[in-house]
Amino acid sequence: MVAALPPTGVRVRVPAKINLALKVGPPREDGFHPLATVFHAVSLYDELIAEPAPAGEFTVEVTGDDAELVPTDDTNLAVRAARRLAEAYAPAEGARLSIKKTIPVAGGLAGGSANGAAALVACAELWALDLEQEELLALAAELGSDVPFALVGGTAIGSGRGERLVPALARGCYHWVLAFSDEGLSTPKVYGRYDDLGGLTAPQPTVSDELMNALRAGDAAALGAALDNDLQPAALTLRPRLRRVIDTGLDLGALGAVVSGSGPTVAFLAGSESAAIELSVGLSSEGICRTVRRAVGPVHGARVVT
Ligand code: C5P
Numbered sequence: 267m268v269a270a271l272p273p274t275g276v277r278v279r280v281p282a283k284i285n286l287a288l289k290v291g292p293p294r295e296d297g298f299h300p301l302a303t304v305f306h307a308v309s310l311y312d313e314l315i316a317e318p319a320p321a322g323e324f325t326v327e328v329t330g331d332d333a334e335l336v337p338t339d340d341t342n343l344a345v346r347a348a349r350r351l352a353e354a355y356a357p358a359e360g361a362r363l364s365i366k367k368t369i370p371v372a373g374g375l376a377g378g379s380a381n382g383a384a385a386l387v388a389c390a391e392l393w394a395l396d397l398e399q400e401e402l403l404a405l406a407a408e409l410g411s412d413v414p415f416a417l418v419g420g421t422a423i424g425s426g427r428g429e430r431l432v433p434a435l436a437r438g439c440y441h442w443v444l445a446f447s448d449e450g451l452s453t454p455k456v457y458g459r460y461d462d463l464g465g466l467t468a469p470q471p472t473v474s475d476e477l478m479n480a481l482r483a484g485d486a487a488a489l490g491a492a493l494d495n496d497l498q499p500a501a502l503t504l505r506p507r508l509r510r511v512i513d514t515g516l517d518l519g520a521l522g523a524v525v526s527g528s529g530p531t532v533a534f535l536a537g538s539e540s541a542a543i544e545l546s547v548g549l550s551s552e553g554i555c556r557t558v559r560r561a562v563g564p565v566h567g568a569r570v571v572t
Pocket of ligand 1: 297298300411426427428457
């Protein structure tokens with residue numbers, strides 16, 4: 267059941283993302299890696315409520331899955347987002363934020379970035395700022411590579427360090443099964459391992475034609491075969507037991523499998539809703555992952571809900 271919204275509050279729902287493709291170039295001078303990625307928003311949501319607070323006061327309270335792993339000080343990305351928005355457009359405001367987590371922390375699903383995007387949308391509404399999407403996107407890009415996508419959702423091609431977006435030509439609704447791990451992976455550590463493995467492909471990473479054609483055609487089987495993540499070998503060397511998770515899901519009939527982002531969540535594509543139910547039951551009964559969740563994509567980015 268959804269908790270009652272405080273009369274003065276704004277509630278925002280924000281989805282997790284998976285990367286259908288993640289192609290990584292050699293590190294830039296600022297340490298970030300140039301990417302060609304396809305983001306895809308899936309129906310696994312965190313919720314954020316923003317309520318008024320005195321000028322300059324920003325607090326956050328976190329409940330739900332993995333809540334104990336989320337910082338509640340000024341390093342929290344939602345707090346940083348609200349502060350940054352106030353600094354730019356509403357210096358006389360503050361906000362009391364509460365986040366209900368469902369997206370696993372450090373799971374490769376951009377849960378922290380989702381909370382940053384949700385705070386931007388919620389506070390912009392709370393403070394009645396009449397901002398263009400472009401203005402929010404610019405602040406989002408300052409906050410993190412995945413924050414702009416959490417604002418827009420859908421299926422989008424990301425470049426730069428992931429923050430530059432164009433919508434992908436994509437058709438269809440896809441059924442995903444997400445296998446969560448007991449313990450998260452640190453994104454910088456996975457990128458570091460990627461560099462150590464020397465797995466640098468081209469300086470200008472690109473997404474395959476096979477994947478873009480599969481999306482354009484709405485062809486789930488072709489999409490399953492084209493899923494592709496350059497960070498997967500790095501994630502697998504840091505967490506070798508993920509190999510068994512991937513193999514088990516494929517043996518159980520998944521059309522494809524990919525570690526999402528820097529992992530450790532594994533996303534399996536199923537051919538239909540019933541195939542996804544069967545796959546999630548099969549994977550759960552193997553007892554090799556913390557939790558198995560079904561989700562569909564694409565879905566909208568961060569939105570105010572009433
Ligand atoms: O942008 P964000 O704060 O999400 O990035 C977290 C970390 O992931 C960065 O500090 C960097 O180590 C790594 N990263 C990267 N290249 C990217 C995106 C992230 O090396 N394109």
